[in-house]
Amino acid sequence: MKITNVEVLYLRLPAIKSQADSGQDAVVVRIDTDAGISGIGEVDSNPMAVKGTIEGPYSHKITTGLREVLIGQDPFETERLWYRMYDANVYAGRSGVAIHAMSGIDMALWDIKGKYLKMPVWKLLGGGFHKRIRCYASSLFGATPLATGDLARRYRDQGFTAVKFGWDPMGQNETNDIALVREARNGLGDDADLMIDAGLVWDAKTALQRARAFDDFHIFWLEEPLRPDDYEGYRKLSEGTHVRIAAGEEESNRLGYLNLMDRGKIDVVQVDLTRCGGFTEGMKIASLAWDRGLPVANHGFTTYINVAAALHWLNSIPNALICEFVAEEETTLREELTHQRFRAKDGYLEVPEEPGLGVDLNEEAVRKYRVA
Numbered sequence: 001m002k003i004t005n006v007e008v009l010y011l012r013l014p015a016i017k018s019q020a021d022s023g024q025d026a027v028v029v030r031i032d033t034d035a036g037i038s039g040i041g042e043v044d045s046n047p048m049a050v051k052g053t054i055e056g057p058y059s060h061k062i063t064t065g066l067r068e069v070l071i072g073q074d075p076f077e078t079e080r081l082w083y084r085m086y087d088a089n090v091y092a093g094r095s096g097v098a099i100h101a102m103s104g105i106d107m108a109l110w111d112i113k114g115k116y117l118k119m120p121v122w123k124l125l126g127g128g129f130h131k132r133i134r135c136y137a138s139s140l141f142g143a144t145p146l147a148t149g150d151l152a153r154r155y156r157d158q159g160f161t162a163v164k165f166g167w168d169p170m171g172q173n174e175t176n177d178i179a180l181v182r183e184a185r186n187g188l189g190d191d192a193d194l195m196i197d198a199g200l201v202w203d204a205k206t207a208l209q210r211a212r213a214f215d216d217f218h219i220f221w222l223e224e225p226l227r228p229d230d231y232e233g234y235r236k237l238s239e240g241t242h243v244r245i246a247a248g249e250e251e252s253n254r255l256g257y258l259n260l261m262d263r264g265k266i267d268v269v270q271v272d273l274t275r276c277g278g279f280t281e282g283m284k285i286a287s288l289a290w291d292r293g294l295p296v297a298n299h300g301f302t303t304y305i306n307v308a309a310a311l312h313w314l315n316s317i318p319n320a321l322i323c324e325f326v327a328e329e330e331t332t333l334r335e336e337l338t339h340q341r342f343r344a345k346d347g348y349l350e351v352p353e354e355p356g357l358g359v360d361l362n363e364e365a366v367r368k369y370r371v372a
Contacts, residue, residue, distance in 0.1 A: 005032040006067040008051040011369040023332030029104035041107025042305040044274040045100035053101040062091040075112045082280045099252040106278025114356030127316025132348040136162035137327035145179035152187025161347035166197025185217040198225035204233035211241040221246040234264030249299035272299035273309045286317040295321035304338045308357045315351045336365040
């Protein structure tokens, strides 16, 4: 079996909000083979940069469009192809957009392998740790503390046993920050886990002050309070509070995660398969975390392709903690892009059993929303 084409599908809703569920646009990689089997993957990054990285022409040996080095190759050779892509763009893309683009390609290659062998990706990865995986409802904060409390009650009533709130209006001032967390806890009650995603808003000393204040509300973790490269700040924060510190979604390969784990001393390693290099790199990151006694959770605020990939991956590693599951009720591409939809039941998601990723593109939605 050989790869015959690699295509980037950029899909976008007609109206885009400045802060909304990122399912309002999507970047999908589709890989075709001469066996008539196609695979899909997702990338969460700058859409047109990804498209250029993959579909761009040959430039020279260490900077070239990734499609150029994949056509004619065997899709089963995922490890070799990962390094082939890395070497082909080593000048321009050892991290960031190039690794993001490789993530979608790698995901699609594993999808092809699973479809060909009629097995789910988690089985190909050697997994089987779970039949279902606990998930948390992932949401933006409400516009006010009271609105946040109302959202928390809604998610609790839907059966979630863990909820995360993040980003604006967190970071405006101390009083409002504390009120947001207090009302989230009041709405959620005492029995569920509450996670807080600060959204990169503070320096280390401010983050430490907030972590100590939020501890009164028994938060499960404090996520990404600092700039991604402030590894020294993360170390000071992690060593200064017993609140778990979670981070990782901004990293795009294992070297960044090593910095977070070894220099930043984070407690929960968050991995987004649409950014970190796909399954091939994600498995290595999970192993590095396991060696350090650290649990991992996925990051994912996009489509059900990402959700499916996360469930396969979390089912394939021994240190899986919990799965992020977007609970926003905004109208997004998520509900239309794939024929399959995931629904939490009693705070858990079922692990897919179908071949490959277990999700298929809705071609009608592709035609409806495709812009490039």
